[in-house]
Amino acid sequence: MSYERSKELFAQARRYMPGGVNSPVRAFKAVGGQPLFIARGKGALIYDVDGNEYIDYVGSWGPLILGHRHPEVTAALQECLAIGTSFGAPTELEIELARAIVEALPAVEMVRLVNSGTEATMSALRLARAYTKRNKIVKFEGCYHGHADFLLIKAGSGALTLGVPSSPGVPASTAADTIAAPYNDLDTLEAIFAREGEDIAAVIVEPVAGNMGVVPPREGFLEGLREITRRYGALLIFDEVITGFRLSYGGAQELYNIDPDLTCLGKIIGGGLPVGAYGGKRHIMEQVSPEGPVYQAGTLSGNPLAVTAGLATLRVLKRPGTYEELERKSALLARGLAEAAQEAGLVLSFNRVGSMLCTFFTETPVVDYATACTADIRRFAAFFQSMLEQGIYLAPSQFEATFVSLAHTDEQIQRTVEAARKAFAAASKI
Numbered sequence: 001m002s003y004e005r006s007k008e009l010f011a012q013a014r015r016y017m018p019g020g021v022n023s024p025v026r027a028f029k030a031v032g033g034q035p036l037f038i039a040r041g042k043g044a045l046i047y048d049v050d051g052n053e054y055i056d057y058v059g060s061w062g063p064l065i066l067g068h069r070h071p072e073v074t075a076a077l078q079e080c081l082a083i084g085t086s087f088g089a090p091t092e093l094e095i096e097l098a099r100a101i102v103e104a105l106p107a108v109e110m111v112r113l114v115n116s117g118t119e120a121t122m123s124a125l126r127l128a129r130a131y132t133k134r135n136k137i138v139k140f141e142g143c144y145h146g147h148a149d150f151l152l153i154k155a156g157s158g159a160l161t162l163g164v165p166s167s168p169g170v171p172a173s174t175a176a177d178t179i180a181a182p183y184n185d186l187d188t189l190e191a192i193f194a195r196e197g198e199d200i201a202a203v204i205v206e207p208v209a210g211n212m213g214v215v216p217p218r219e220g221f222l223e224g225l226r227e228i229t230r231r232y233g234a235l236l237i238f239d240e241v242i243t244g245f246r247l248s249y250g251g252a253q254e255l256y257n258i259d260p261d262l263t264c265l266g267k268i269i270g271g272g273l274p275v276g277a278y279g280g281k282r283h284i285m286e287q288v289s290p291e292g293p294v295y296q297a298g299t300l301s302g303n304p305l306a307v308t309a310g311l312a313t314l315r316v317l318k319r320p321g322t323y324e325e326l327e328r329k330s331a332l333l334a335r336g337l338a339e340a341a342q343e344a345g346l347v348l349s350f351n352r353v354g355s356m357l358c359t360f361f362t363e364t365p366v367v368d369y370a371t372a373c374t375a376d377i378r379r380f381a382a383f384f385q386s387m388l389e390q391g392i393y394l395a396p397s398q399f400e401a402t403f404v405s406l407a408h409t410d411e412q413i414q415r416t417v418e419a420a421r422k423a424f425a426a427a428s429k430i
């Protein structure tokens, strides 16, 4: 494959934008090489500026559960362009999306639309702090909740490590109110609450972790979070930016039957346009301005185009059988990848929940950040590069999910598995 035009564009991009990209992981730094510049997409396929075709398992990092340019989403957007792009005033469309979200998610009674997942989590935590009149928050090591200062906290190796900023520019005083705990470990969480539970406003969690590869919750973990937070009067916040409308129409909260106080959404509810949302119990959401005193605002929040793309996406997802079909395709891919790895003599750790998959290049079962870090990222890089050369576009990092969409055909999945045979063989030689 030739990547000449992508190379030219990357050189230009680096002159004008830090690292040549508008979001770091796009830069392919973790796998070597350089990013491809994408020209267009259709269904499960994307095409780069050199004319190469790829089967896409990134799906814009999660939103494109219907694939690229789904005809119903495109048609709805075209119709919407005729009315205007933004008014900064209420529109009927916003009620429709809010209603769709409230009807879908068991724990959401009211919702506020924002423009990104980062805004959703940042605002939900402000609300939680205001509601509980407490300052501290607990997050889990390896879970990503956007780039708000107090959520950019890397936990050290110690189980009870207090917040250490993972980026310069985050004041230590800000980080000090964030406690990072190991995922899937209720004993540590109990110890944290026993120590300072009266000061903890909220626990925020990805109910299925999707930012350290894919790590499912252990049986009882989410129930334990619910029970401990309730006991201490802290709120439980589900960050369903990835899992919302992906794991089921009612998200992870429906799948695992858990009742969080607040829920954060993004990605799928914008159908590929910038959207986020946070919502939850009415008595908590009523604290949000202008109903209540907790300030949060947005010039473009709920703008007609993003809401339209989201609504069109949800309409398709709501049809009977969509999640069963997604599960069938995802299981097909997972089975094929596992067999291909085995044929190559590799013992790997595979995690999957619905259409979120991850192939970890480690023999250790991955249950948290520490075990995810046992993955051999050099082997992953070799696998990734081989897949890319064979026309399979995976997330350029070991610690990201592979997303299956409704647009992936069985034939494309089969081709992916064929490519994986070669790619695993290449990785096994590292």
Ligand code: PMP
Pocket: 061, 115, 116, 117, 118, 119, 121, 144, 145, 146, 147, 206, 210, 211, 239, 240, 241, 242, 266, 267, 276
């Ligand atoms: N929460 C989760 C679980 C995410 O995966 C992400 C982004 N990948 C975010 C929050 C932040 O969303 P955004 O990039 O839209 O700000």
